[in-house]
Amino acid sequence: MVDKGSDSEGKKGRKRRVRKNVGGSPYIGKLPRGCELCLEGAKLVLLVTGLCDSKCYYCPLSEGRKGKDVIYANERRVLRDEELLKEGRISGAEGAGITGGEPFMVFERTLHYVKFLKGEFGAGFHIHLYTTGKMATIERLESLYEAGLDEIRFHPVSRVSLGSLREALEYDWKVGVEVPAIPQGEVKLIEIARYLEEVGVHFFNINEMEISETNFKELEKRGFRLREGAIAAVEGSEEAALKVLEWCRENVRKLSVHYCPTWIKDGVQLRNRLLRRARNVARPYQEVTEEGLLYFGVIETISCRGDSEEERDQLERIVRMLRRSFEVPVEMLRVNPKKVRVETAWYILEEIAPYLKRKGLKCATVEEYPTKDRLQTLYLPL
Ligand code: SF4
Structure with a gap:
């Protein structure tokens, strides 16, 4: 197996640097290709279902999608493959991020979309997929790999997720972990980072915790609140994420780590995605x-x-x-x-x-x- 995820910067004796990507968020190592394209607004966001068997209290999924078996390509409701195709073309997408809910709850649909998008847009169309990994069997991982999936991102909600993560590392694709930074949760995140480095995961994405219409009561119950002046960021989340990034800079050699603040979503990703779409649809x-x-x-x-x-x-x-x-x-x-x-x-x-x-x-x-x-x-x- 070829390890495309190794990071030369982390070789013995060389100190790792915290760099800023084009959107301005900090990272060490190599920014995952899925993130690069997302920052450029070149990723089609494909929600394959709003169904999920996990009950994360911080789940920010919107009212119209949470717990519902619906499909959306960006903001467009999808009922037929042609609608997905149209959205991909009109938005000038160079790749797709398949998300949920839990995409493995509708596995055949998820697999179909990977094959369909690769077939329509070509092998170079970069596809990454989010999952908790709880329903990821070896056969399923194998078929996603065969279909051409480029990157798989685990949101570890249980020990089973970690088992799937190790299985995913057997394939020649990029494997990452993506979690929200819970305020004062740096110790747990450092533990995760240590484990990821040990098993050879390629990247660790830490997202700023986000308040939404559907999770604010649960967050409030736990004493979390909106950061002053922010639209959706939870107070204390960024501090926790930056502490972990700093720890990783000193202590990990191969794992790439990226902190993604909430403002990146609206300020950079969405804006760039709208710009691409607007240039394609604008009349004279x-x-x-x-x-x-x-x-x-x-x-x-x-x-x-x-x-x-x-x-x-x-x-x-x-x-x-x-x-x-x-x-x-x-x-x-x-x-x-x-x-x-x-x-x-x-x-x-x-x-x-x-x-x-x-x-x-x-x-x-x-x-x-x-x-x-x-x-x-x-x-x-x-
Ligand atoms: S795994 Fe993701 S979609 Fe499912 S409840 Fe947790 S945050 Fe929400």
Whole structure:
């Protein structure tokens, strides 16, 4: 077996360095490929089920997914393989992170997706998978390996997880462990790091503990609270993680260790993922903002309810009038039948808004997520 996970930096006599990755989070050794792609926003997040047989009190899974047998590719609900394919293409994904719930609870589905994604996007499409390992038999690991899985990440919730972890090390893929940093839990994490180094695991990811709509009561019961000024980070979690990172710098030679703070998720991963998607879906009149949102202008009729033929005709008439009177190029105009409005570039609309308003039309600039639901985050009347 070839050990692709060894880290030359850790050779005898050379002190390990704490480095910062492109997103700004600290690590020692080598950043896992799955993390590199995730930071670039190039990973499709594929939740294969919300079902899980573990009951971690800190589980941050959202209400709509927790305990439900649903499939999501990023924010898109998936019912057929074509929807997954479309999301992968539109988001410019170069890999996927298969998550749950517990993906092994729907093992055949999980295996199918590994094969399907490798088949559609090619062998170089990097796939990593999260599991507790409790349901990971040798046969199952073998079939995932044969299907081309690149990286497997264990969330050890019991001794059984550790057994599976050792079995996974028999294959030529990357094996890691990923856990949340419980405030003041550094002693336990150091114990884990020592074990991982001993058995030859390639990487150890320590996540900042995250408060969500579904776990905040359990966290509160244990005395954990939101860090001042943070959106989701638990106070004391970062301190514990950084102590472990420092201990690892001094005491481990081969294991790579990465601390992933909560702000990385929204500030870097999500932003980069939105940027990729926005560049793929933006129409010529839509500007992609620095945050990866779509910015453009909208024209609506005063009584726009979307349920009358006459209203839709009126929108078509507006488009014809803009083409004729202002010579707006055809690619810079669109009737959006779902939202019952005409869309154009913000800078075009700013110029002609006074005229349109005199005609009794409503004009505004809007900002939207480039995701399937097109959530609107800004509406500025002109
Ligand atoms: S193993 Fe993961 S999905 Fe399952 S309960 Fe724990 S944190 Fe939630």
